[in-house]
Amino acid sequence: MIKILLLCGLSVFSVYSWAQSSKPHFVAKPSNKSVLGSSVKSSSSKPALTAPSQVYHYQNADGVVVFSDRPPETGHYQVRIYDCYACKPNSNINWQSIPLYTQQYKDHIRLAARTYQLETALIRAVIHAESSFKASAISKTGAQGLMQLMPATARELGVTDAFKPSENIQAGSRYLAQLLQRFDGDITLACAAYNAGASRVEQYQGVPPFAETKAYVERVNILLQRYRKT
Structure with a gap:
């Protein structure tokens, strides 16, 4: 029998819900375009329960599966990100100075850029915003890998x-290229669709008025401009 140990206040229900969720998860990016509407605020007066921004998943020496906010001192583990890395509206990360990943997966990114006629800087910006270049990352909605592909989309x-970085980058870049074609080369709208869904972008005729999407779009744009200079 496999035992599961949950640390840092994570409930069995929250882990089960996270594992079973099929909600699409994609990223967004900003530019000079105005954002339509205002952010939607919850009408609930109850304080929202918060989970760690990322959770470490591993098996301890006793064979117990552990979910914790701290990595094990030794051994292998997976990073499970509970929120899109660049989507948290109240993030205290300085996106203008956060270190960039300029060498990681260079060959895979260059190949994808050539194949789908994308800027390497854009691919890097999306990967950075999605997973912070963690190939084993899994979101609370089940999105996987560097460019956070949902299982159905990946299939x-x-x-x-x-x-696998090579597969993930190729597929994520292909999807991003499809969105760029759909939105006439508009990087902002393509990235907003990557985060919130193409139908939502079309519904609002611009970046959807979701706080997380707007934050994501702004931060991907910052990262894009910075990666273009490297």
């Missing part, structure tokens, strides 16, 4: 292993 794109 549609022919991915057999979403945690």
Whole structure:
């Protein structure tokens, strides 16, 4: 029998819900375009329960599966991100100075850029915003790998292993290129669709008025401008 140990206040229900969720998860990016509408605020007066921004998943020496906000001192583990890395509206990260990942997966990114006629800087900005370059990242909605592909989307794109950097980057870049074509080359709208869904972008005729999407779009744009200079 496999035992599960939950640390840092994570409930069995929250882990089960996270594992079972099929909500699409994609990213967004900003530019000079205005954002339509205002952020939607919850009408609930109850304080929202918060989970760690990322959770470490591993098996301890006794064979117990552990979910914790701290990595193990030794051994292998997976990083499970509970929120889109660049989507948290009240993030205290300085996106103008946060270190960039300029060398990681260079060959894979260059190949994807050539294949789908994308800027390497844009691919890096999206990967940075999605997973902070963690190939084993899993979101609370089940999105996987560097470019946070949902399992259904990964299958549609022919991915057999979403945690394999070469496959993930190729598939994520292909999807991003499709969104750029759909939105006439508008990077802002394509990235907003990557985060919130293309139908939402079309519904609002611009970046959807969701706080997380707007934050994501702004931060991807900052990262894009910075990666273009490297």
